[in-house]
Amino acid sequence: MIERVQPRPQHDLSPPSSPWRTPRFWRGVMVALAVGLVGWMLWRARGALIPFAIGALIVYLLAPLVARIEQQLPFAQRSPGLARTIAILVSYLLFFGGLALAGYILVPPLLEQAIQFVTNFPDYLRSLLQAVPHLSARLEQGLPPRLQIQIERQVESLVGVLFSITRPALLATVTAVSALFGFFSALVLLPFWIFYALRHERQALHWFYGLWPVQWQDDVRAIVHIIDRTFGAYIRGQLFLGVVIGTATGLAMWAIGLAQPLVLGLIAGVLELVPLLGPILSFLVIAVVALATDADKLFAVAIAFIVIQQLENNLLVPRVQGRAVQFNPAIVMLLLVIGGAIWGLLGTLLVVPIxxxxxxxxxxxxxxxREAELASHSNARQLD
Structure with a gap:
């Protein structure tokens, strides 16, 4: 009997297919091209997209309020779409109604005082320059004459530089504010865009998570939650602190009797958005006004700032921002310098939360x- 010999399997000796021939590679190329094209279009149209950037910030600020109001509605489970719409409309009424009321009450006197402040600020600096010799004479009593002369020269040069820098900056600020008021005419569609963005927020997040592989989606959700928690606590906290500190500073300057208290409060509130350095800068600006108009009020201004800062650091900041940003002050100052050097003013405001x-x-x-590495080692030991 003849034994049949089984043929040996023929091994495929053809070279493996190149990675660029796989569908996965071409999907990656398509995604990269789409992202690059969209990014290029957004960059080219960045000037026209400023209203939508403002709208995105408003959406981000109003989203927690909308969610909280929606949860309180008794029919939220039966009619989620209707509940979402009503929550958005109530949030609209609270937010834009508050802005309209504040604008009706504060904008006319604020504009008047802003014009006075910009007009008089050069005179404030001249008065301060004239008062410098008298102030330095009080401070330099008992110092050697040579050291007194050096101090006087340094102070006069510093005030001169401050005068040459501040006037163009203030004029540019007024020009920017005027352009901003004219820019509001381009924001007609913004409320409708904000409404639809809030209305379809959950669908947008669901779509975004669906772009990732299934095994990555839990991690992507966790990362989005981390970023939202950090940015939300910081940005909402800074805006709230700016409103509170600006209001408190304006009221304190009005009680002390300084000129243009609304403008001084606005300056303090805006500079409060700059971490650490903002309160110092606002105090320097208000100190210039106090020294130029009534130097005897400088002590009261300093006491008011100390009290406001103590209340902010010990009462407001722990409750508003919590433990969202845990940086040493020295690291914050370094970050501010890096952010300002790379992205300018916007970098100074956003570098810390980023x-x-x-x-x-x-x-x-x-x-x-690390958990994945430990799990792989554990599985390998079990197989052994």
Missing amino acids: AAACRDVYRYLYRRL
């Missing part, structure tokens, strides 16, 4: 990769 979000995301990804 750095905090990157730190928290890095910690999360490091922990997740």
Whole structure:
């Protein structure tokens, strides 16, 4: 009997297909091209998209309020669409109604005082320059004559530089504010855009999560939650602190009797958005006004600032921002310098929350990769 010999399997000796021939590679190319094209279009149209950037900020600020109002409605489970619409409309009424009321009450006197402030600020600096010799004479009593002369020269040169810088800056600020009021005519569609963005917020997030592989979606949700928690606590907290500190400063300057208290409060509220350095800058501006108009009120201004800062640091900041941004003040100052050098004013305002979000995301990804590494080692030991 002849034994049949089984043929040996023929191995495929053809070279493996190149990675660029796989569908996965071409999907990646399509995604990269689409992202690049959209990014290029957004960058080219960045000037026209400023209203929508403002609208995105308003959406981000109103989203928690809309969600809280929606949860309180008794028919939220039966009619989620109707509940969402009513919550958005109530949030609209509270937000834009508050802005309209504040504008009706504050804008006319604020504009009047702003014009007076910009007009008189050069005179404030001249008065301060004239008062410098008298102030330095009081401070320099008992110092050697040579040291007194050096101090006088340095102070006079410093005030001169401050005068040459401040006037163009103030004029540019007034020009920017005037352009901003004219720019509001381009914001007609903004309320409708904000409404639809809030209306379809959940669908947009669901669509975004669906772009990622299924095994990554939980991590993507966790990262989005980390970024939202950090940015939300910081940005909403800074805006709230700006309103409170600006109001408190304006009332304090009005009680002390300084000129243009609304403008001084507005300056303090806007500069409060700059971490650490904002209160110092606002105090310097208000100190110039106090020294130029009535130097005897400078002590009261300093006491008011000390009280306001103590209340902010010990009462407001722990409750408003919590532990969202945990940076040493020295690191914050370094971040402000880096952000201002790279992105200008916008970088100064956003570099701290961006750095905090990157730190928290890095910690999360490091922990997740460490857990995956330990799990793989454990599985390998079980197989052995």
